[in-house]
Amino acid sequence: MPRVLSGIQPSGDLHLGNYFGAVRNWVADQERADAFYCIVDLHALTTSIEPGQLRRQTVDAACVLLAAGLDPNQCTLFVQSHVPAHQQLTWLLECTATVGELRRMTQFKDKGGGQETVRVGLFTYPVLMAADILLYNADQVPVGDDQRQHLELTREIAIRFNNRYGGVFTVPEATIPKVGARVMDLQHPERKMSKSVSSPLGTVGILEAPEEIERKIKKAVTDTDGEVRYDPESKPGLANLLSLLAASTDGRPEQLAENYDRYGDLKKDVAAALIEALRPLRERYAELDADRGEVLRLLGLGAVQAREVANETYARAADAVGLLAEP
Ligand code: TRP
Secondary structure, eight states: OOEEEEEEOOOSSOBHHHIIIIIHHHHHHHHHSEEEEEEOHHHHTTSOOOHHHHHHHHHHHHHHHHHHTOOTTTEEEEEGGGOTHHHHHHHHHHTTSOHHHHHTOHHHHHTTTTOTTSOHHHHHHHHHHHHHHHTTTOSEEEOOGGGHHHHHHHHHHHHHHHHHHOSOSOOOEEEOOOTTOOOBOSSSTTSBOOTTTSOTTTOOBTTOOHHHHHHHHHTOOOOSSOOOOOOTTTOHHHHHHHHHHHHHHTOOHHHHHTTOSOHHHHHHHHHHHHHHHHHHHHHHHHHHHTTHHHHHHHHHHHHHHHHHHHHHHHHHHHHHHTOOOOO
């Protein structure tokens, strides 16, 4: 079985983009792979998040992932900071990566990389991400398109380290999810649904109330030619609605388009399909939310499993660079 690792930030309410683009694939992958899933609370510290909020959102994220179908008997779900090896390996990799490489990261540039006041952690974010991946000898890393460059850097770092010190790391590959999984902003369908840049009307949270989902889909931006057709280039709003319908019914957007003459009918069905697809998740979330002690217990077990793998890799890396083993 291939080893899979992925990470998600505990950034508050996950939205449809996170669900259809990532979380749902994670659930599917736990059957065919030896999967490790990491809630990356250390990465969240690169933003100005309030301590209480970070703690709460970390457990929230675990609840959502479990509610979505991650099964601790089939995968290892853990919190990044519970495995100190992530921070330990980061240093070794910071002594492998170069300033030039990190400066070229588009995510860093987009988030204000040129400014004096930007946090050092935002600059070294991709190195921590490389540590997340390399510690688990991951073969495959399912990520969105926006993380492709970070994955490429991870590979570069792994290859350089291996060349310099001997073959310590598995060189991972990015697995980008299938087409149709890219969910766009409902108000600005030319850009990705994203919590940080979207208006509240543009994003739908996974746990949002059915009436809210209905309202937002009804208000979703379309176009004025009135023809129902799947054409992401010239009809991005409509294409997004058809993709959402396809994602929630396991259909194909081109084919689904043929069933509709009017935008209103399509929107009604999109809302109904989303509500139905998310219903089991909402119900399980409510149960887990009421029993956070159990969620914490599961995270504890995940941390033990994760540490076992991570510590072994870290020890090999530390030995390879010449750090003296504790006598
Ligand atoms: N940077 C990723 C994102 O924002 C999250 C992440 C952190 C990650 N570590 C990872 C993803 C390791 C995959 C593997 O989406």
